[in-house]
Amino acid sequence: MSVIHDPLSEEAAARIILSAAAAGSPLQIRGGGTRTLAQAGGRDILSSANLSGIVAYNPAEMTMTARSGTPLEEIAAALEKHRQMLAFEPLDLRPVLGTGGIPTIGGVFATNASGARRFVAGAARDSLLGVRFVNGAGEIIKAGGRVMKNVTGLDLAKLLAGSRGTLAFLTEVTFRLLPVPEDAATIVVSGLNDAEAAAAMATAMSMTVEVSGAAHLPESVRGRVLGGRLPDGAATVLRLEGLAASVAVRAEKLSAAMASFGAVSVLDAGATAQLWREIRDVQPYADGTARPLWRVSVAPTVGHQLVAALRLETGVDAYYDWQGGLVWLRMEANPEAELVRRYIKALGGGHATLMRASAAAMATTPVLQPQAEAIAALSTRIKEKLDPAGLFPAGW
Amino acid sequence: MEQIGFLPPKAAVLSRRREIVADLADLLPEGCLVHEPRELVPFETDAFVSYRRVPLAVALPETTAQVAAVLKYCHRYAIPVVPRGAGTSLSGGAIPQEDAVVLGLSKMSRILEVDYANRTAIVQAGVTNLAISDAVSADGYFYAPDPSSQLACTIGGNIGMNSGGAHCLKYGVTTNNLLGVKLVLVDGTVVELGGKALDAPGLDLLGLVCGSEGQLGIVTEATVRLIAKPEGARPVLFGFDSSEEAGACVADIIAAGIIPVAIEFMDKPAIAICEAFAGAGYPSDVEALLIVEVEGSEAEMDDMLRSIIEIARRHGVRVVKESQSATQAALIWKGRKSAFGATGRIADYICMDGTVPLSQLPNVLRGTAEIIERHGLRVANVFHAGDGNMHPLILFDANDPDDAARAEEAGNEILKLCVDVGGCLTGEHGVGIEKRDLMRHQYAEADLAQQMAVRAAFDPQWILNPSKVFPLEGRPAA
Structure with a gap:
C-alpha cells in the first residue's frame, strides 16, 4: 500500500524527498489526481494538495502567483472578479478519462495542458513566467520571475512545464493573464469533408480577422456537442473574440469569405463559450467507454491526411482542433500504436499520446511517443541533474 | 576601472594554434576559415564594444554537416567555441576569447521553405530577422519579434538571446514564435527539436535552448511561426x-x-x-x-x-x-x-535591459534618475513600456576611464534596483558577459547551481561560449 505525503510547506516537501532518497524509496508526484502522469504503480505519493492558495494577484499587471496545489476552480473564480483569464484555456479531461480529482494549477503546468487558443496564443508554457520547485536532491529552487520578459539565465520554467512529474516537485507557479474578451462569436461552416475543412481553416487563418479557435467536427461528432444544436452535416467552426463592435465586423467579413466553402451560420457568445469548452474537454468522446483515445499533434494541414490514411486500415473516429494540428483520435477496438505512429512519421512527423484505453491496453502500449535516441539520452542526462537519485519516474 | 573578466585562455589550445587551423581547414570548404590575424579583427567584439578579444580562428560553415564536423573536432580537443550570428549582441554574447573558434553562421542565410497553410517558415540560422518578414510580406504575412537591430541580426542570434522587440507586447518574444530547431550538440550529434506540429513530445528542450546564449548547442535551422499581417x-x-x-x-x-x-x-x-x-x-x-x-x-x-x-x-x-x-x-x-544608433552618434553609451513589474515603472524611473545624478552622468530612457522592459541608455565618454567606470557602476546599480523591485536583469538582450557577474544578485546559489547543472548536461566540458552567463567562480568542475 503506498503512502501519501502531503506536505504543508516547501521545506516539509524537501524533508520528505530527502528521507525518500535516503531510504531508496521512489516517489510519484500528484497534483489534483485527475490522471496518472507516469506509470509508477506502487510508489509512495508526494501530493501538492496542501500547498494551496493564491500567493499574489496583481490584476493591473496581469500576473498571478499561486501554490501548485491551488484548485483551478479557485483561480478561475479569483480571475473572474477582474474579468481576466488564462490565455491557454486549460482542459479538463475528467469526463473523457472517467476520473475524479480536482484539477490544480500545478498539474496544469506540469502537463502543459492547453486548449483551443493554443495555436494563436501559445501553450501553458508560454504563459508561465516563473516557478519554485523542490528537486530530487531536496533543494528548493527558484527559476524565472514575475515579469513578462526575462532572459536572465536558462529558462528552467519551460523545462518544468510539461515535465509531468519526472524532474521535480513544483511548489509555486507565476503566470501571465489576459483580459476576458468583451464578446465572442463562432462562424459555423456546414457540410465540409475533412479535406475541404482543412482548406477552409487555412483560408480563415490567412485573413486578418484574428480567429482564436479553428476546429472541424465531422458529421459523426457534430451531434455530440451543443446538445446536437449545430446545423446538419459536418461543422467547421471558427471563433472570433474581442470588442463587440470588432467581433461583429470580423464575423461579417469571415462569413462572406467562408460562404464559398459551404453554408454559413453564426453562434452567439453563450453558445460559443459552451461549444469551445466541449471541444477543449474532448466532450464528444466522453462516452463512458474505455475505447482507445489518442491525442495527436501534427502540422495543421496534416491532421486530416492522417485520419484518411488510418481509415483505410482500421476503425477510427476523429475530430480536429488547432486548425487541424490537434487530432482527437478514437479507435474502434485496439490502440494500433504502431500504425498510428508510422503514419504520423510518414506524413512529416509529430507525436501521439495514448490518453485512454483499457487497463490491459494501457499496460502494453507505449503511451508516450518514443523519442529519437539522442534526444532520449539528452533528456536522461537532464533528469539526472534535477533528480540524481532517480526518485521520480522517468517519462520518455 | 575593474574590467569584466574572461576565462584564462587554455595554454594547451593556444600552443596548438597552427595545428588546429590546419585541421579546421580540412573540415571546411575553401573560403570558410578565417585565421590571418588581420582578418580576425572584425570578429573581436560585437555591439558591446568596450570588450575585445581576438579569437584563434573563425569558421564560417555552409552546412549543418560542417557545423557538426567543427563541433565534433573542438569537442574532442576541448577547444572553446563561440557562436556568432551578425555580432549585434548588446551584452557581449558574441565576443570571443583568445583560445576560441568562432562559429559564424553568416553563410547559412537561406530561407528553406515557406508554408502558408501551416503558417511556418523554415530558415537557416544566419537569415536576418527582417529577411523573413520581407520574404513573406507580399503574401500578407510577417514574423513577429522585431528587435531594433532586425535589419542586421540573425534568427540564430535571436534564438540564442530569446530576442524581443517593440511589438512583443501582443505577439510574444522569440520563444513564443519558435516551433522547432535543428540543433548540433557539442559532440557533433544533430537533433531536431519540435517542427511544424504545435507541441513536441517529452521535455521542452526547445524552450530550454531558446535564450541559452549558445551554451547548449548550435542552432543551424529554425521553424518559425508566421502571422497574417493586420489590415492596418x-x-x-x-x-x-x-x-x-x-x-x-x-x-x-x-x-x-x-x-x-x-x-x-x-x-x-x-x-x-x-x-x-x-x-x-x-x-x-x-x-x-x-x-x-x-x-x-x-x-x-x-x-x-x-x-x-x-x-x-x-x-x-x-x-x-x-x-x-x-x-x-x-x-x-x-x-x-x-x-540606439542615433544615441551612438552623440556619445558613447551602455544600454541596460532590466525588466520590472508595470506598477514599478514610475518608481524605477525615479530611482534611475537618482542613480545617474549621483554618478554625474546623463541618461536617455527609451524602452518597451507595455511589458516593463526598460532600456536606460547611460551616456559617457569612452576616452575617459573614470567616466566609463562610473557608467558601468551606475548600470549595475540600476539593474540591481530592477531586481530588487521584483524584476530581472535582462528582458531581451541576454546576460552575455555584461550582466554575468550580477547573476548572484538575482539568483540564490542553489538556483544558479541548478541552471549550471542543466547546462552541463549538454556541454560537460563547458566549451560552448564558456565565459558567458554564469559567474566564473563556483562553476562545477568539468
Whole structure:
C-alpha cells in the first residue's frame, strides 16, 4: 500500500524527498489526481494538495502567483472578479478519462495542458513566467520571475512545464493573464469533408480577422456537442473574440469569405463559450467507454491526411482542433500504436499520446511517443541533474 | 576601472594554434576559415564594444554537416567555441576569447521553405530577422519579434538571446514564435527539436535552448511561426509633462484590459536624440513620450484609440498626435528603432535591459534618475513600456576611464534596483558577459547551481561560449 505525503510547506516537501532518497524509496508526484502522469504503480505519493492558495494577484499587471496545489476552480473564480483569464484555456479531461480529482494549477503546468487558443496564443508554457520547485536532491529552487520578459539565465520554467512529474516537485507557479474578451462569436461552416475543412481553416487563418479557435467536427461528432444544436452535416467552426463592435465586423467579413466553402451560420457568445469548452474537454468522446483515445499533434494541414490514411486500415473516429494540428483520435477496438505512429512519421512527423484505453491496453502500449535516441539520452542526462537519485519516474 | 573578466585562455589550445587551423581547414570548404590575424579583427567584439578579444580562428560553415564536423573536432580537443550570428549582441554574447573558434553562421542565410497553410517558415540560422518578414510580406504575412537591430541580426542570434522587440507586447518574444530547431550538440550529434506540429513530445528542450546564449548547442535551422499581417496599424504619439504620468498611464492602459501591439516610452533626452536623427515629428516640449500602436480595421483602431486616449487624458496627456499616413507611421518607428544608433552618434553609451513589474515603472524611473545624478552622468530612457522592459541608455565618454567606470557602476546599480523591485536583469538582450557577474544578485546559489547543472548536461566540458552567463567562480568542475 503506498503512502501519501502531503506536505504543508516547501521545506516539509524537501524533508520528505530527502528521507525518500535516503531510504531508496521512489516517489510519484500528484497534483489534483485527475490522471496518472507516469506509470509508477506502487510508489509512495508526494501530493501538492496542501500547498494551496493564491500567493499574489496583481490584476493591473496581469500576473498571478499561486501554490501548485491551488484548485483551478479557485483561480478561475479569483480571475473572474477582474474579468481576466488564462490565455491557454486549460482542459479538463475528467469526463473523457472517467476520473475524479480536482484539477490544480500545478498539474496544469506540469502537463502543459492547453486548449483551443493554443495555436494563436501559445501553450501553458508560454504563459508561465516563473516557478519554485523542490528537486530530487531536496533543494528548493527558484527559476524565472514575475515579469513578462526575462532572459536572465536558462529558462528552467519551460523545462518544468510539461515535465509531468519526472524532474521535480513544483511548489509555486507565476503566470501571465489576459483580459476576458468583451464578446465572442463562432462562424459555423456546414457540410465540409475533412479535406475541404482543412482548406477552409487555412483560408480563415490567412485573413486578418484574428480567429482564436479553428476546429472541424465531422458529421459523426457534430451531434455530440451543443446538445446536437449545430446545423446538419459536418461543422467547421471558427471563433472570433474581442470588442463587440470588432467581433461583429470580423464575423461579417469571415462569413462572406467562408460562404464559398459551404453554408454559413453564426453562434452567439453563450453558445460559443459552451461549444469551445466541449471541444477543449474532448466532450464528444466522453462516452463512458474505455475505447482507445489518442491525442495527436501534427502540422495543421496534416491532421486530416492522417485520419484518411488510418481509415483505410482500421476503425477510427476523429475530430480536429488547432486548425487541424490537434487530432482527437478514437479507435474502434485496439490502440494500433504502431500504425498510428508510422503514419504520423510518414506524413512529416509529430507525436501521439495514448490518453485512454483499457487497463490491459494501457499496460502494453507505449503511451508516450518514443523519442529519437539522442534526444532520449539528452533528456536522461537532464533528469539526472534535477533528480540524481532517480526518485521520480522517468517519462520518455 | 575593474574590467569584466574572461576565462584564462587554455595554454594547451593556444600552443596548438597552427595545428588546429590546419585541421579546421580540412573540415571546411575553401573560403570558410578565417585565421590571418588581420582578418580576425572584425570578429573581436560585437555591439558591446568596450570588450575585445581576438579569437584563434573563425569558421564560417555552409552546412549543418560542417557545423557538426567543427563541433565534433573542438569537442574532442576541448577547444572553446563561440557562436556568432551578425555580432549585434548588446551584452557581449558574441565576443570571443583568445583560445576560441568562432562559429559564424553568416553563410547559412537561406530561407528553406515557406508554408502558408501551416503558417511556418523554415530558415537557416544566419537569415536576418527582417529577411523573413520581407520574404513573406507580399503574401500578407510577417514574423513577429522585431528587435531594433532586425535589419542586421540573425534568427540564430535571436534564438540564442530569446530576442524581443517593440511589438512583443501582443505577439510574444522569440520563444513564443519558435516551433522547432535543428540543433548540433557539442559532440557533433544533430537533433531536431519540435517542427511544424504545435507541441513536441517529452521535455521542452526547445524552450530550454531558446535564450541559452549558445551554451547548449548550435542552432543551424529554425521553424518559425508566421502571422497574417493586420489590415492596418496606426501609431499614436502621447506627450506628457512627466515620466511618472506617462508610466502610470501605461499601467492603466494594461490594467484596463487593452493590449495594444506596442507601447514604447521615451524621455526628453531620448526624444531629442531620435527626433534629430529621424525627423519623425515627435513633440519637443514634453518630458515623456509614449508611442502606442494599435492594429486592425479602421473602425477597430478608432475604437481602441478612443479608450486609450480617454485613459491618457486622465493622466494629463498634453499632446496627442495620430499618424496621418503610412509614411508618417514609418517615420515614427524609424525614430524609435534608431534610438540606439542615433544615441551612438552623440556619445558613447551602455544600454541596460532590466525588466520590472508595470506598477514599478514610475518608481524605477525615479530611482534611475537618482542613480545617474549621483554618478554625474546623463541618461536617455527609451524602452518597451507595455511589458516593463526598460532600456536606460547611460551616456559617457569612452576616452575617459573614470567616466566609463562610473557608467558601468551606475548600470549595475540600476539593474540591481530592477531586481530588487521584483524584476530581472535582462528582458531581451541576454546576460552575455555584461550582466554575468550580477547573476548572484538575482539568483540564490542553489538556483544558479541548478541552471549550471542543466547546462552541463549538454556541454560537460563547458566549451560552448564558456565565459558567458554564469559567474566564473563556483562553476562545477568539468
